[in-house]
Amino acid sequence: MVKKGIALIIALLVVFLVFGCSKADKKDSEQLVLDESEGPVDIVFWYAISGSKGEVFKGLVDKFNSSQDRIQVEGIFSGKYAETAQKVTAALASKTLPNGGIIPAGPIFTGQYGNYKVLDYMEKDADFDMSDFYDGIWDYGKYDGKICVIPYNISTPVMYYNKDLFKESGLDPDSPPATWDELLETAKAITKDVDGDGVMDIWGYNVKDTKWIFKAFLMQNGNEIIDISTKTPLFTEKSGIETAEFWKKMIDQKAMPAGLHNIAEDMFLGGQLGILMASSSRIASWMGKTEFELAAAFLPKGKHFAVPIGGAVQALFPSGDENEDIATYMFMKWLSEPENLAELSVNTGYIPPRKAVLEEQSVKNFLEDSPMFKVAFEQLKYASSYWHFNEMGTMDSLIWEALEKIEIEGFEADAAMEWLSNELKTEIEANE
Amino acid sequence: MVMIDRLRTYKKEEVFFSYICVLPIIILAVTFVIVPLISVFWLGFTNWDMVTDGGNFIGLKNYKYLIGNEKFQKSIINTLFFAGVKIPLDLVLSLFIATLLDKKIRGRSFFRATFFLPVVIPMVAASIVWLWLYNPMITPLNQLLSFFHIKPSRWLYDPNLSMLCIIFFSLWKGLGYNIVIFLAGLQSIPDTYIEAARIDGASPNKIFFKITLPLLSPITYFVLLMGIIKSFNVFTQISVMTPEGGPLYSTGVSVFYIYQQAFQNYNMGRASAAAVILFFMILAFTLVQKYIGQKNIHYQ
Numbered sequence: 085m086v087k088k089g090i091a092l093i094i095a096l097l098v099v100f101l102v103f104g105c106s107k108a109d110k111k112d113s114e115q116l117v118l119d120e121s122e123g124p125v126d127i128v129f130w131y132a133i134s135g136s137k138g139e140v141f142k143g144l145v146d147k148f149n150s151s152q153d154r155i156q157v158e159g160i161f162s163g164k165y166a167e168t169a170q171k172v173t174a175a176l177a178s179k180t181l182p183n184g185g186i187i188p189a190g191p192i193f194t195g196q197y198g199n200y201k202v203l204d205y206m207e208k209d210a211d212f213d214m215s216d217f218y219d220g221i222w223d224y225g226k227y228d229g230k231i232c233v234i235p236y237n238i239s240t241p242v243m244y245y246n247k248d249l250f251k252e253s254g255l256d257p258d259s260p261p262a263t264w265d266e267l268l269e270t271a272k273a274i275t276k277d278v279d280g281d282g283v284m285d286i287w288g289y290n291v292k293d294t295k296w297i298f299k300a301f302l303m304q305n306g307n308e309i310i311d312i313s314t315k316t317p318l319f320t321e322k323s324g325i326e327t328a329e330f331w332k333k334m335i336d337q338k339a340m341p342a343g344l345h346n347i348a349e350d351m352f353l354g355g356q357l358g359i360l361m362a363s364s365s366r367i368a369s370w371m372g373k374t375e376f377e378l379a380a381a382f383l384p385k386g387k388h389f390a391v392p393i394g395g396a397v398q399a400l401f402p403s404g405d406e407n408e409d410i411a412t413y414m415f416m417k418w419l420s421e422p423e424n425l426a427e428l429s430v431n432t433g434y435i436p437p438r439k440a441v442l443e444e445q446s447v448k449n450f451l452e453d454s455p456m457f458k459v460a461f462e463q464l465k466y467a468s469s470y471w472h473f474n475e476m477g478t479m480d481s482l483i484w485e486a487l488e489k490i491e492i493e494g495f496e497a498d499a500a501m502e503w504l505s506n507e508l509k510t511e512i513e514a515n516e
Numbered sequence: 517m518v519m520i521d522r523l524r525t526y527k528k529e530e531v532f533f534s535y536i537c538v539l540p541i542i543i544l545a546v547t548f549v550i551v552p553l554i555s556v557f558w559l560g561f562t563n564w565d566m567v568t569d570g571g572n573f574i575g576l577k578n579y580k581y582l583i584g585n586e587k588f589q590k591s592i593i594n595t596l597f598f599a600g601v602k603i604p605l606d607l608v609l610s611l612f613i614a615t616l617l618d619k620k621i622r623g624r625s626f627f628r629a630t631f632f633l634p635v636v637i638p639m640v641a642a643s644i645v646w647l648w649l650y651n652p653m654i655t656p657l658n659q660l661l662s663f664f665h666i667k668p669s670r671w672l673y674d675p676n677l678s679m680l681c682i683i684f685f686s687l688w689k690g691l692g693y694n695i696v697i698f699l700a701g702l703q704s705i706p707d708t709y710i711e712a713a714r715i716d717g718a719s720p721n722k723i724f725f726k727i728t729l730p731l732l733s734p735i736t737y738f739v740l741l742m743g744i745i746k747s748f749n750v751f752t753q754i755s756v757m758t759p760e761g762g763p764l765y766s767t768g769v770s771v772f773y774i775y776q777q778a779f780q781n782y783n784m785g786r787a788s789a790a791a792v793i794l795f796f797m798i799l800a801f802t803l804v805q806k807y808i809g810q811k812n813i814h815y816q
Binding site: 166169170173176177196281282283285343344346347350351354356474475477478481484485488492493511514515 | 662
């Protein structure tokens with residue numbers, strides 16, 4: 085009896101093995117073929133790119149539609165990042181998702197509920213050259229260590245500076261600060277109280293997108309922010325505390341105003357700020373429009389150069405209809421082709437996620453004409469990212485609070501990082 | 517009695533037809549108000565993250581978290597502070613201005629329109645303009661102060677001032693609405709009462725406090741009730757003017773906290789629990805008010 089049972093199990097195993105293998109073999113040889121028997125496939129694709137940049141994307145959709153007659157894409161503007169995130173979440177709950185979209189990066193949209201379909205397709209598709217993308221870029225598209233989206237319109241933080249204020253403060257406008265110490269000294273030299281009322285009227289340095297920039301500093305100091313495999317925050321490591329100490333020093337020595345990050349952009353455009361760190365996506369809207377001479381440079385280096393990645397990603401939402409999913413993938417693949425990415429980059433200033441784009445003639449000419457973009461594009465080689473995880477939004481708001489504790493409440497750097505680390509641990513445990 | 521008699525005389529078809537007529541609005545109310553309302557109570561006991569189906573039942577964990585959470589406590593205190601400062605000021609100011617605008621003064625309709633104007637402006641647009649006014653670096657407000665040799669202030673970026681800045685803005689924005697309601701109330705008071713009092717030799721002050729104010733009590737009650745509900749639900753100006761809840765969370769009110777938990781941190785369960793607590797707070801205030809109102813409201 086027992087023998088019979090074992091034999092049965094072995095037989096079953098063999099069947100499974102054979103079946104499994106044949107399935108795997110099939111997977112390798114399987115081609116992504118679109119069934120065109122029922123005419124062109126219609127798909128709906130959202131995009132979270134607004135204004136004139138959105139028009140550029142819309143133009144790409146039209147170009148795709150007119151370039152072939154097998155797939156018809158309906159591009160729908162879904163609002164800015166925050167709005168799109170809410171819409172996708174709502175659509176996810178009500179099961180009314182589009183076929184795909186350019187959506188803000190985040191944990192909730194794909195990997196978190198087990199959607200890695202785009203990775204399946206990319207692996208099956210021999211034409212898709214995944215190695216041409218920067219490594220840091222793929223990390224930006226991962227959830228739980230696995231790629232779940234294709235990064236698309238990328239930006240990184242850039243250091244903008246006001247050349248006129250540099251000159252007024254006796255600094256060389258052509259050599260922006262390249263290290264943390266230089267940043268501190270330069271900013272201190274620019275900060276001034278013009279009318280003598282005890283309140284500074286011109287500040288040396290400030291940041292917009294504060295949480296993002298703080299993460300940039302952490303990375304530059306060799307801190308990895310979070311150990312993603314065990315979900316352990318790393319803020320209290322020596323490198324993390326040192327970073328917070330530097331941040332505090334910028335405040336204490338009047339290089340950066342305390343608690344005024346929300347008006348950093350206004351201050352900079354109003355000529356009241358020497359150096360601003362903000363997203364590279366601002367270049368296109370500011371270039372040639374500021375009342376002072378504007379320039380951009382790499383973020384200064386700590387132990388080494390480093391920047392975090394931001395921007396939106398291409399997501400595929402499985403529709404239950406294989407044909408529609410393949411059509412969506414084909415459109416996403418088309419969007420990722422160097423030629424089309426070049427068109428997006430040149431017209432919007434978004435940083436291309438893959439190297440081949442830089443070889444396109446249009447991009448070469450573009451970078452020749454606008455050196456500020458060159459800074460942003462070249463800086464991408466120092467970019468890295470952590471994988472997406474569920475509490476990444478919570479972590480960002482806690483970073484903001486920890487920095488407020490340093491800037492407004494006068495917390496010591498180690499106490500603030502301790503607080504941040506403990507709060508984040510509590511939040512992560514609460515969700516487990 | 518009249519009402520009941522009339523109901524009896526309705527034919528069955530008529531009753532049926534009237535139900536058909538109100539059916540669309542009932543469906544809308546059930547779908548968009550009743551069902552969400554009930555599901556919030558249920559979701560408060562789960563850890564739903566808006567992605568997985570429904571989430572798991574976790575009992576009172578969300579409530580325990582909220583009660584022990586410093587930020588949530590702060591949001592409740594901020595809400596009470598907002599309501600406690602804004603509502604009395606709102607009542608007194610709008611009644612005062614309405615009384616003035618009720619008098620036959622020159623340019624009355626101009627002033628009425630001026631005071632009502634802010635109500636018509638969309639909240640977000642108005643908030644953006646005031647965000648600029650409150651900017652401590654380029655603000656016209658600080659320039660004005662420096663004219664009087666007052667030290668410039670940090671307004672929204674000062675943890676002690678930020679909430680007062682929001683309250684001042686909200687007063688400006690909402691005053692016109694209450695003025696219009698009080699004006700309507702004032703005009704509904706028959707002149708005969710006031711004339712009779714005047715002939716009996718009552719002073720203008722006495723007329724106001726002994727006749728006008730008691731006769732206005734239903735209106736005052738309405739304004740107060742709406743004021744409390746609106747104050748507890750304040751959100752838009754907070755989110756536009758202080759996107760992180762202000763310096764040291766000094767302007768983070770309850771609804772803002774709920775929004776952050778739900779749409780930034782994706783803790784829908786926790787947000788629902790917070791919403792339930794807010795619901796019971798508003799309910800309690802309304803009941804207390806109803807009790808006081810029954811004793812003090814005079815319907816002529």
